[in-house]
Amino acid sequence: MSVISSVTVNVPATTANLGPGFDCIGAALTLCNQFKFTRLDEGGLTIHVTGAEAERVQTDESNLLYQAFLKLYQYIDQTPPPVKIEIVLGVPLARGLGSSATAIVGGLVAANQLAGEPLSQVQVMEIAIAMEGHPDNVVPAFIGGCRLAATSDVGWEICDVPWHESIVPVVAIPNFELSTSEARRVLPTEFSRADAIFNTAHLGLLLRGLETGKGEWLRAALQDKLHQPYRKALIPGYDAVNTAAVAAGAYGMVISGAGPTLLALADVAHSSDVELAMASAWKTSGIDAVVRSLALDTQGATIL
Ligand SMILES: Nc1ncnc2c1ncn2[C@@H]1O[C@H](COP(=O)(O)OP(=O)(O)OP(=O)(O)O)[C@@H](O)[C@H]1O
Numbered sequence: 001m002s003v004i005s006s007v008t009v010n011v012p013a014t015t016a017n018l019g020p021g022f023d024c025i026g027a028a029l030t031l032c033n034q035f036k037f038t039r040l041d042e043g044g045l046t047i048h049v050t051g052a053e054a055e056r057v058q059t060d061e062s063n064l065l066y067q068a069f070l071k072l073y074q075y076i077d078q079t080p081p082p083v084k085i086e087i088v089l090g091v092p093l094a095r096g097l098g099s100s101a102t103a104i105v106g107g108l109v110a111a112n113q114l115a116g117e118p119l120s121q122v123q124v125m126e127i128a129i130a131m132e133g134h135p136d137n138v139v140p141a142f143i144g145g146c147r148l149a150a151t152s153d154v155g156w157e158i159c160d161v162p163w164h165e166s167i168v169p170v171v172a173i174p175n176f177e178l179s180t181s182e183a184r185r186v187l188p189t190e191f192s193r194a195d196a197i198f199n200t201a202h203l204g205l206l207l208r209g210l211e212t213g214k215g216e217w218l219r220a221a222l223q224d225k226l227h228q229p230y231r232k233a234l235i236p237g238y239d240a241v242n243t244a245a246v247a248a249g250a251y252g253m254v255i256s257g258a259g260p261t262l263l264a265l266a267d268v269a270h271s272s273d274v275e276l277a278m279a280s281a282w283k284t285s286g287i288d289a290v291v292r293s294l295a296l297d298t299q300g301a302t303i304l
């Protein structure tokens with residue numbers, strides 16, 4: 001068997017939850033990180049990072065990408081080779097766009113390639129879910145598209161969620177971070193029956209709204225009682241940006257992942273107006289944000 005000396009993996013950003021689908025649904029977006037691993041003859045670990053906020057990424061063994069790389073070698077019970085890692089950052093850190101999922105998926109996929117592909121895609125995905133703690137970012141980061149994940153008696157059932165071509169995801173990324181662990185700490189551990197029923201109904205409606213692009217369904221579906229009511233307070237300007245997005249024609253607005261990025265869904269005819277409205281509302285609240293209309297990424301992690 002020939003030994004691969006280097007591997008480059010692109011992994012897309014993801015938006016998780018989509019309102020009522022807390023911890024179970026997510027979509028890959030057309031924004032990505034690139035990770036290159038080069039096997040070294042000797043030495044330990046070298047990490048180079050380029051791109052916006054590069055200085056915020058750890059360059060020692062605590063780096064999450066490297067931790068994922070080690071995890072795969074641990075799983076197959078082999079000694080990891082010394083490596084040089086080159087990271088080109090396209091996904092902003094700790095903003096609710098799945099940066100940690102890109103690192104976990106990138107490290108696992110690269111290690112599996114360098115090790116000669118000992119594990120199947122399903123095995124690698126299950127390790128990724130276990131590392132992240134929930135499936136909604138790592139699954140679409142790995143296989144692309146919009147995906148719903150549910151446990152079964154034997155593991156995970158992953159289902160593709162059709163996304164109508166008219167629906168545009170507009171992301172408003174503010175200039176402050178919110179770590180997922182902090183945004184999970186504010187959530188209650190128990191919920192009422194009424195809230196559980198509310199989210200079950202709205203997630204069902206969301207799935208049909210995404211598939212059909214039907215405005216009435218999407219407008220009603222993008223509501224949630226499990227996480228957003230508790231997290232809103234961590235995101236200054238949330239209500240103003242929401243009101244502005246809807247007034248400009250968005251079907252609705254939700255927190256992307258754990259936040260602070262806000263995600264509006266709009267049809268193609270309104271997405272530019274929604275972009276402008278969200279940026280302006282945040283500016284009025286004293287926050288600079290990068291606002292962009294993206295598209296669904298259908299490739300997932302790609303080995304170049
Ligand atoms: N390219 C990367 N290389 C190494 N570590 C990374 C990389 N990107 C993110 N991380 C790690 O993940 C952390 C951010 O994870 P966190 O879960 O808080 O946010 P997120 O994944 O961007 O948001 P969300 O989970 O809400 O979508 C960073 O602080 C860093 O430790």
Ligand SMILES: N[C@@H](CCO)C(=O)O
Pocket residue numbers: 016017022023024134136137180183184227257258
């Ligand atoms: N479902 C996760 C996504 C962020 O990792 C959350 O909202 O906490």
